[in-house]
Amino acid sequence: MKKKSVGIIAEYNPFHNGHLYQIEESVKATGAEVVIAAMSGNFVQRGVPAIADKWQRAEAAVRSGVDIVIEIPTVFACNSAHNFAEAGVEILENLGADFISFGSESGNIEELKGIARVIEENSEYIENFISKKTKDGWSYPRARRAAVESITGASAASLLDSPNNILAIEYIGKISNALPVTIMRTGPGYNEFETTEKFASATAIRSLINENEDISHFMPEEAKNIFLKSEPVDKDVYFRLICHKVLSADSTDMEKAPAGGEGLANKLKASIRMCSNLEELSESLKSKRYTRTRIDRFICQTLLGIDREKKTDNYIRVLGLSSNGREYIREVKKSETCRLPIITNINKDIKNFKGIGYGISVDILAADIYNIAAGKDLYRFSEYLRRPFCE
Numbered sequence: 001m002k003k004k005s006v007g008i009i010a011e012y013n014p015f016h017n018g019h020l021y022q023i024e025e026s027v028k029a030t031g032a033e034v035v036i037a038a039m040s041g042n043f044v045q046r047g048v049p050a051i052a053d054k055w056q057r058a059e060a061a062v063r064s065g066v067d068i069v070i071e072i073p074t075v076f077a078c079n080s081a082h083n084f085a086e087a088g089v090e091i092l093e094n095l096g097a098d099f100i101s102f103g104s105e106s107g108n109i110e111e112l113k114g115i116a117r118v119i120e121e122n123s124e125y126i127e128n129f130i131s132k133k134t135k136d137g138w139s140y141p142r143a144r145r146a147a148v149e150s151i152t153g154a155s156a157a158s159l160l161d162s163p164n165n166i167l168a169i170e171y172i173g174k175i176s177n178a179l180p181v182t183i184m185r186t187g188p189g190y191n192e193f194e195t196t197e198k199f200a201s202a203t204a205i206r207s208l209i210n211e212n213e214d215i216s217h218f219m220p221e222e223a224k225n226i227f228l229k230s231e232p233v234d235k236d237v238y239f240r241l242i243c244h245k246v247l248s249a250d251s252t253d254m255e256k257a258p259a260g261g262e263g264l265a266n267k268l269k270a271s272i273r274m275c276s277n278l279e280e281l282s283e284s285l286k287s288k289r290y291t292r293t294r295i296d297r298f299i300c301q302t303l304l305g306i307d308r309e310k311k312t313d314n315y316i317r318v319l320g321l322s323s324n325g326r327e328y329i330r331e332v333k334k335s336e337t338c339r340l341p342i343i344t345n346i347n348k349d350i351k352n353f354k355g356i357g358y359g360i361s362v363d364i365l366a367a368d369i370y371n372i373a374a375g376k377d378l379y380r381f382s383e384y385l386r387r388p389f390c391e
Contacts, residue, residue: 007092047297107184312359
């Protein structure tokens with residue numbers, strides 16, 4: 001009999017006490033015996049390299065209480081909240097997650113469901129509203145927020161002012177079979193640099209790590225030890241890789257990136273020689289119309305050659321397993337209820353499944369680029385040699 005499971009969509013960039021709190025509260029709320037995490041890979045959803053590679057982040061998660069860590073394919077992970085959520089939910093539901101748990105600033109599942117329902121029931125109106133406003137120079141998030149406010153009023157629409165609420169609403173809109181559960185976010189907000197005795201946002205922790213400050217209060221011990229030994233991307237090397245790609249790529253091909261369009265490729269080409277680092281480049285392109293997140297994501301998609309016209313099926317790439325997780329995966333395979341290919345050995349498994357070649361090729365390139373920028377040996381750390389971490 002399959003064990004009761006809860007799924008979480010995460011980035012663990014890095015894994016910290018807030019993530020541990022979410023896991024513990026999710027298990028309490030659902031009675032789950034297995035925790036499954038669908039996690040972004042070497043490049044996170046907002047379009048920048050993770051602070052540690054996906055294998056290290058998966059190990060930190062398993063050592064801290066997650067039973068199964070699955071990579072969300074790069075083409076979906078380094079994309080809009082809509083695509084990120086859709087791929088993550090599909091992975092978790094195919095693995096039989098009984099519940100999908102997510103943090104939110106709201107903590108109120110019914111009001112989050114209410115906004116998700118409004119968006120679904122008024123999708124045509126909202127898309128037309130967004131289309132009109134973006135043509136007038138509005139950013140997509142601003143236009144979407146205004147569209148929802150025109151239906152619900154300002155109070156209900158204010159849920160869309162908080163990043164975790166936005167993702168929570170996307171998850172709810174994609175869930176078909178699992179029961180959604182939300183855990184109210186505790187401690188500092190998503191982008192806040194303030195810390196409390198035990199909690200700090202991932203943004204604050206990354207800043208502390210970059211400044212060689214003490215992070216021991218904010219992360220589980222084993223996770224902290226893994227991240228302190230990690231080899232992060234060298235920002236200068238990463239920027240030079242971007243420069244080479246932008247200077248050598250064709251503008252028409254660049255515009256095919258999911259975050260591209262509206263002349264962004266030409267703007268990027270025109271700016272690249274004027275900037276000495278990625279921060280300058282992103283800031284030079286940012287405007288009311290183009291948010292910083294969209295710019296960063298477009299640059300990353302350009303570097304990785306992600307093309308919205310090339311399609312890939314979703315798949316389940318296993319990055320880490322506890323003994324409990326290994327048993328659960330075996331049961332899922334036996335049940336034959338999972339419609340997505342389960343990949344543990346890229347060399348063997350990719351030959352057995354059609355429709356995932358493009359997605360896998362982007363994952364391989366993403367790993368190679370990450371390893372170059374982090375100064376890692378391309379062969380030893382290649383996707384062809386890496387195997388899931390097993391506790």
